[in-house]
Amino acid sequence: MEHIITTNGLTKRYKQFAAVNCITLHIQKGKIYGFLGPNGAGKSTTMKILLGLTNPTSGTFSIDGKQFPKDRIAILKEIGSLIEAPSFYGNLTGKENLDIIRRILGLPKNSVEDALELVGLSEFGDRLAKKYSLGMKQRLGLASALIGRPAILILDEPTNGLDPSGIHEIRNLVKSLPTMYDCTILISSHLLSEIELIADDIGILNHGSLLFEGSLDEMRKAAVQRGYATENLEEMFLSMIEQDNAARKTRVKL
Structure with a gap:
């Protein structure tokens, strides 16, 4: 392992x-x-x-x-990351937004098309980011995390x-x-x-x-x-959290 x-x-x-x-x-x-x-x-x-x-x-x-x-x-x-909601330049296309990241990272030009293909946005790469649906914006955010195929x-x-x-x-x-x-x-x-x-x-x-x-x-x-x-999983998770919270309250009282 x-x-x-x-x-x-x-x-x-x-x-x-x-x-x-x-x-x-x-x-x-x-x-x-x-x-x-x-x-x-x-x-x-x-x-x-x-x-x-x-x-x-x-x-x-x-x-x-x-x-x-x-x-x-x-x-x-x-590392590629997506922390909180992704933000992009609305008046640039999805492809242009990714190209900014590509240049900052010093990656080859084909990295943009590769990232768009990974997230299923190849046919929407030339659409303005402001016209993307919320789901497409999340996909573009993932593409920005995936560009260069990080480990x-x-x-x-x-x-x-x-x-x-x-x-x-x-x-x-x-x-x-x-x-x-x-x-x-x-x-x-x-x-x-x-x-x-x-x-x-x-x-x-x-x-x-x-x-x-x-x-x-x-x-x-x-x-x-x-x-x-x-x-x-939800039931197990809630039981674990509730038990821990109860134990914390007991320790505070002591």
């Missing part, structure tokens, strides 16, 4: 508040890792740390054998705000990518049913702490041992 992303005791504090609290992750190469947790659990902060957008207070991480911060630039060259994709809520049809499109696209070109995906979502359909492994965060990491089968086994309902 080869881990392409590992963290050790990763922590991010803002004064007395721990947004990320000593988490240790193991993300397998070529797999989809689903990151779950309530709002404010620390998912986005963890992703921003991995992207070098914010520095950890303590702890370490490595990506594809490279250590942060020593190999920061080399790490970034291996790792970090996607924060890529289906946020989409209708069921758009969610279905993005889900199928994300699910196909590891097989299509052997990439690894770290994806966060509030839609637990979506993660259940695409993820190989999951990590569950609550109040900045990692409550569980492993496969869905391993989670079901853990749920049985703890006496949780095991019919679906």
Whole structure:
């Protein structure tokens, strides 16, 4: 089992508040890792740390054998990301928007067409971005993350705000990518049913702490041992969160 992303005791504090609290992750190469947790659990902060957008207070991480911060630039060259809603120049075409990114990254010209083909937007590359539907904009955002075919994709809520049809499109696209070109995906979502359909492994965060990491089968086994309902991921997830919240309240009272 080869881990392409590992963290050790990763922590991010803002004064007395721990947004990320000593988490240790193991993300397998070529797999989809689903990151779950309530709002404010620390998912986005963890992703921003991995992207070098914010520095950890303590702890370490490595990506594809490279250590942060020593190999920061080399790490970034291996990662494509979609954090929050993508933004583009509305008066430029989808192709022109991607070409700006291509030039910044110093990639060959065919990278634009390749990225558009990966996300199914080849026939819409010459359409102005402002005329794209919300689902098409999300696909263009994914194309900007995929340009150059990075080894790792970090996607924060890529289906946020989409209708069921758009969610279905993005889900199928994300699910196909590891097989299509052997990439690894770290994806966060509030839609637990979506993660259940695409993820190989999951990590569950609550109040900045990692409550569980492993496969869905391993989670079901853990749920049985703890006496949780095991019919679906949402029930197991909510049981785990509720138990952790109750334990925190008890510790505060003590």
